[in-house]
Amino acid sequence: MAKKILIIDDDPYTVKYLETLFQDNGYDTCSAADGVEGYDVLRAEQPDLITLDLEMPQEWGTRFYRKLSKDPEYKNLPIIVISGMPSSHLAIKKIVAHLSKPFDPKELLGIVRNTIG
Amino acid sequence: MKKPPILIVDDEPDIREVLSITLTDAGYTVYTAESGASALEVFREINPPIVLTDIKMPGMDGIELLERIKDENPDAEVIMITGHGDMDVAIKSLQQDATDFITKPINDHAMEAALKKARERIEVREKMRRYTENLESMILEKSRELSSSPGQQLSAGNDRAALSETAVFDELPCFIAILNRQFYFTTANRWFKENFNGELETKRCYQICKQIDEPCKQCPAAATFGDGQPHEAKSDFTTVQGHQYPVLVWTSPLRNAEGIIHRVLIMATPFDRLTDLQDHLSSLGLMVGSVSHGLKGLLTGLDGGMYMLDSGLEKDDTSQAREGLQVVKSMTERIRNMVLDLLFYAKKRELKKQPVNVADFAEDVAEVVAAKLNWQHIKFDRDFQKASGEISVDPAMLRSALVNILENAMDACMTDKEKSPKITFRVETQNDQTLFEIKDNGIGMDEETLKNIFTLFFSSKGKQGTGLGLFIANKVVTEHNGEIRVDSKKGKGSTFTIKIPR
Structure with missing residues (x-):
């Protein structure tokens, strides 16, 4: 069965981009516009990996990350941060990778493949 | 910049200790005092350029300490620490030339911002001192040349x-x-x-x-x-x-x-010129920062559109290719708007007026934001029934102005998603003018914000905003000899009304 990736980003164009990119490469996808919605989708879809934007209007991706890292069920779920922030600003430590927007799709796919196959 | 010594004044030992540790870690040399009186003694002895003092203390309180310190050295930068609800006292201290105030519980970022402000003020003064010193030696030199x-x-x-x-x-x-x-x-x-x-x-x-x-x-x-x-x-x-x-x-x-x-x-x-200039420069820096941030997002979208176009053509999926092309167009348009905004700010740009069909123009504007509003589950009502005929405008500039206001409405709605957010965009051709109305049911604005919204670099959105959008919207509308009005109630939403004469 294809691995599933949850995309959390407030920008619909970025979501569409990532969906197409992942689906073209044999992954299933699901998506959410912010961290709150992201948690619901997470429970419903049980993805294998998450890509997370940080600057989102209702609450920042960092908040979602903190919630996730305290949740025994999901704390080992791999996260790739894709954001416009320089990584040095972040208190997020345990992530697979941090990609800056605009990101290189080949690099992203390479990281995803290495992480979940 | 080398970090100057700081004197911390607070009657609570715990706070003194926590602040000492934090500030010592940050590279400052820290002195402490447990009362206003002992603070004055330390101040006279060490003459620290920065003092951080609690306002509420038994005996000599922070305000009195501020006055005494300013008497002895008007250049000392005094930062006040206030409890919640002490806003009147905090403002009073600012009137007495305190550098800034921070509220308890002390947030590291707020403290760092206040200290940065103090250090910058010290630096500006130092620069001015050097400047005047140079000036003096220049004058002496010139006088010598003249006399010889x-x-x-x-x-x-x-x-x-x-x-x-x-x-x-x-x-x-x-x-x-x-x-x-x-x-x-x-x-x-x-x-x-x-x-x-x-x-x-x-x-x-x-x-x-x-x-x-x-x-x-x-x-x-x-x-x-x-x-x-x-x-x-x-x-x-x-x-x-x-x-x-x-x-x-x-x-x-x-x-x-x-x-x-x-x-x-x-x-x-x-020296107001110097500090004005510095304020302006730091605002510019902030603006460039947030513009480049916005640009990163748009470039990602552009990449996405091109990828979808490419991959759609490869898979013979025409509808995906078409969607990709649409994204490319939309992103190009947004980047164009952003560049136009910047140019408009940076130099006076002549309007390039041309007749446009009102209804088509309204649809174009709506398209720019529709996808994002949909993704954010914000209801978007377009009411263009009474939009008809043509108006003569600079379509790129006016579109940019309206998009700025629509994006503002979107942000206002997203901050409070609880109450089924909704934006209405109404365009109506009237006798001698065209009306554009953008109404949201978002967080609304208080009077202070309302007073300043069209001011350059004013932003209520912190780092998210450039403080450029509404300033430019206002300028564009004014240059079209139109008028822009805003009605808003905190918690209820805002309505922007723009009237462009025929």
Whole structure:
């Protein structure tokens, strides 16, 4: 069965981009516009990996990350941060990778493949 | 910049300890005091450039400490720590020239911001001091050149000589004057004369510079006459027209042939210009930061559109390719808007008016934001039923203005997603004008925000906003001879009404 990736980003164009990119490469996808919605989708879809934007209007991706890292069920779920922030600003430590927007799709796919196959 | 020593004043030992640790870690040399009285002692001994003091303390409170410190050294940067609800006291302290205030519980970022402000103020003062010092040596050098040139026998004791010196003084962009022991100006440069016109012979310096009849309490010129040393002071000059200039005054002794100080050279630099410029620069920095941030997002979208177009063509999936192309178009449009905004801010741009179909134009504007509103589950009502005919506008600029307002409405809705957010965009052709109305049910604005929304660099969105959007929207509408109005209630939402005449 294809691995599933949850995309959390407030920008619909970025979501569409990532969906197409992942689906073209044999992954299933699901998506959410912010961290709150992201948690619901997470429970419903049980993805294998998450890509997370940080600057989102209702609450920042960092908040979602903190919630996730305290949740025994999901704390080992791999996260790739894709954001416009320089990584040095972040208190997020345990992530697979941090990609800056605009990101290189080949690099992203390479990281995803290495992480979940 | 090297971090200056800091004095922390708080009656609670725990707070002193936590602050000491934090600030020592941040590289400051830290002194502490547990009361206003002991703080003053430490202050006199160490003269720390920055003081961080609690307001509520038994005995001498923070406000009194602030006053006493400012009496002893007006340049000391005093940051006040206030409890919640002490806003009146905090504002009072700012009026008494406190650098800033931070509220308890102390947030590291707020503290760092206040300290940065203090350090910047110290640095600006230091720069100005160096600037005036350089100015002085420049003047002395020029005077020497003049006095050594043949045919111009100059000596400081000679008033004709002083007159020639003004040829140099006249070109310098600050107030320069020479004062005698009776506090009359014997000479002054052009800049000075332009701002404080005349009667140099009949009026004393304080009457001319400050429009007051008593000598100033702390006069740097008097100090220089007294000890023969250069002195500096902060002061306010008031011109005959009533303009107030905050100035940095710098005095240095002039000796006659016998070596006796008979005149004092006074230089004064207005420093509101310097600090204004610095504020403007840091706002610009902020703006460039957030513009480049926005650009990163748009470039990602552009990448996405091109990828979808590519991959769609490869898979023979025409609808995906078409969607990709649509994204490319939309992103290009947004980037174009952003660049136009910047150009519009950076230099005056002539409007390029052309007739446009009102209904089509309205649809174009709506398209730019529709996808994002949909993704954010914000209901978007377009009411273009009464949009008809043509108007003559600069479509790119007006579209950019309307998109700015729509994006603002979107942000207002997203901050409070609980109450089924909704934006209505109504366009109506009326007799002699076209009406554009953008209405949201988002967080709304308080009066303070309302007053400032069209101000350059004002943003209620912190780092998310450039403070450019509504400023430009307003400017664009005004240049179309139109009017822009906003009604808003905190918690209820906002309505922007724009009217563009035919």
